[in-house]
Amino acid sequence: MSRLQGSKDFWIGALRTEGPAFAAAVAEAPPETPVLSCPGWTVNDLTLHLAGIYHWVCSFAGSGETSAPPARPQPPEVAPGLSSLQFWQQGYDKLLTLFDGLDPEAPAWNWAPQPKRAGFWPRRMAHETAVHRWDAQLAIGAGDPIEAKLAADGVSEVLDTWLPSGRGRVPGGQWHGVVQLASTDADQQWFLRLRGEGVALLDTATIFDHDDHHARAQASGTASDLLLALWGRVSFETLDVTGDCALLDGLRTR
Incomplete structure (x- = not known):
């Protein structure tokens, strides 16, 4: 059967581990390095994708609203002068700040059949980050397993x-x-x-x-x-x- 493996603190802990590992892999790779596990993407594309998701989730997950937010901009809107990794870092820092103070039972929209609760998002972002960390590491010839x-x-x-x-x-x-x-x-x-x-x-x-x-x-x-x-x-x-x-x-x- 399915069972949750943790709580909000568990998923935030995973984000605190997986996020820096993602950033380290991105920093090591030239931006145009192909991401073999995401055909057609470069490391720059991957970084903007994950950063865009972070910024989008921050725009609504703590609002207390259960109605659907505006669609996520694709590609995301990056301020002039910011690299994709700097934009990612901004989103990551904002996400952790939001999640640290988030009540998992507070109302929040999600796209799933589960109740519309904010606790959906720390879990979702932990797994999004873990899989894309693996993608980024694979691009530099690594790809450490995801913690069991x-x-x-x-x-x-x-x-x-x-x-x-x-x-x-x-x-x-x-x-x-x-x-x-x-x-x-x-x-x-x-x-x-x-x-x-x-x-x-x-x-x-x-x-x-x-x-x-x-x-x-x-x-x-x-x-x-x-x-x-x-x-x-x-x-x-x-x-x-x-x-x-x-x-x-x-x-x-x-």
Whole structure:
């Protein structure tokens, strides 16, 4: 089943680790360095993308409003004279200041099926930063794994937030059956029932019904590799996979 791996403090702690690691990788790479895990992007593109998200979230997450904010500018509006990394740093500092004083139960818009609460955003930004830190490090020939506890919660976020919101790589579709994911280093497993247009994250103790619930596909690996595979950063072949491997495509967000 899915379970949150932490609280607001946990996700802010992850941001305080992943943010400086992202900045260090960006500082080491020329701006036009290709980001191999994001085809068509450079390090400069990646930095502006993450900075733009930070500035956008800061514009509404603490407002107490649950109505949708204006769309995020793409590309973001950068003040003259600022480098992309300086713009990122501004957004990162603003984000941490906002989150430090944020009541997770306060009203705040989000795009997910969860309640419209501010606690959505520290979690979302921790995972956005962790995956893009991996992208930035890969651009300089590194790419350290995402910490196991954070990565396990990132897997849960894909399964309980992205997919139920219709944000899979291929919306809707042709996949039917149960998929089991298991982390080898975070002592956690997940069962998903794919039903064409729908997806359900299952608690095997209470939710399995009269349908055949035996997993048609199983994938196991470190929590980091599971998360990176769901985000299209590494192939599912990186994992130990058995059964109908085609079902795994129904879990991809990218």
